[in-house]
Amino acid sequence: MDSVEEEMFHVRKLEISDRNKGFIELLQQLTVCDSVSEEAFQERYQEIAKYGDDHLICVMQDNKHNSGKIVATGSVFIEKKFIRNCGKVGHIEDVVVDSSVRGKQLGKKIIDFLSDHARAMGCYKVILDCSLENIPFYEKCGFKQKEVQMVKYFI
Numbered sequence: 001m002d003s004v005e006e007e008m009f010h011v012r013k014l015e016i017s018d019r020n021k022g023f024i025e026l027l028q029q030l031t032v033c034d035s036v037s038e039e040a041f042q043e044r045y046q047e048i049a050k051y052g053d054d055h056l057i058c059v060m061q062d063n064k065h066n067s068g069k070i071v072a073t074g075s076v077f078i079e080k081k082f083i084r085n086c087g088k089v090g091h092i093e094d095v096v097v098d099s100s101v102r103g104k105q106l107g108k109k110i111i112d113f114l115s116d117h118a119r120a121m122g123c124y125k126v127i128l129d130c131s132l133e134n135i136p137f138y139e140k141c142g143f144k145q146k147e148v149q150m151v152k153y154f155i
């Protein structure tokens with residue numbers, strides 16, 4: 001990606017208008033995500049905003065093709081703990097790049113942005129869960145495999 005492309009695909013925080021730029025449709029490439037009404041989106045956006053820098057959702061917008069479409073996203077939540085001298089841990093979630101622009105380092109840029117934020121917030125580490133297929137991607141982003149993921153679904 002050259003410097004002009006870099007400029008056109010810069011990372012920024014989620015804005016309330018991003019719902020109408022394909023943000024929800026992008027999340028649908030990651031997992032089950034029903035359509036979210038304007039009202040429901042605004043309510044959830046305001047709820048998240050109350051966490052300030054402790055809950056960051058970032059996006060990349062495609063300004064190159066003038067589509068203005070949201071083509072990449074990810075989030076990080078800053079957990080405050082008692083262990084490790086009242087340490088903090090960043091939890092990365094919901095990372096997805098639009099299928100039309102994968103393989104152009106956008107995913108890595110999203111992960112770097114979220115990791116930099118966690119570090120700046122004073123976290124001693126940043127962690128995430130992923131599928132076996134995505135292990136090579138996260139290794140390229142500087143992560144290493146540790147322990148196992150457990151889950152209990154309620155619905």
Ligand SMILES: CC(=O)SCCNC(=O)CCNC(=O)[C@H](O)C(C)(C)COP(=O)(O)OP(=O)(O)OC[C@H]1O[C@@H](n2cnc3c(N)ncnc32)[C@H](O)[C@@H]1OP(=O)(O)O
Pocket residue numbers: 029030092093094095096097098101102103104105106107108109128129130131133134136137138140
């Ligand atoms: C915490 C979570 O949210 S886990 C969920 C992750 N999201 C998904 O699985 C949704 C579907 N997949 C995607 O959206 C994308 O494929 C992503 C996010 C996994 C990767 O995004 P991309 O923008 O395509 O990755 P990017 O181009 O930044 O790749 C960085 C490096 O990882 C490598 N890489 C990316 N995906 C893979 C893979 N599946 N297998 C091997 N290597 C990979 C790339 O080749 C590149 O290597 P290089 O630096 O040597 O050239």
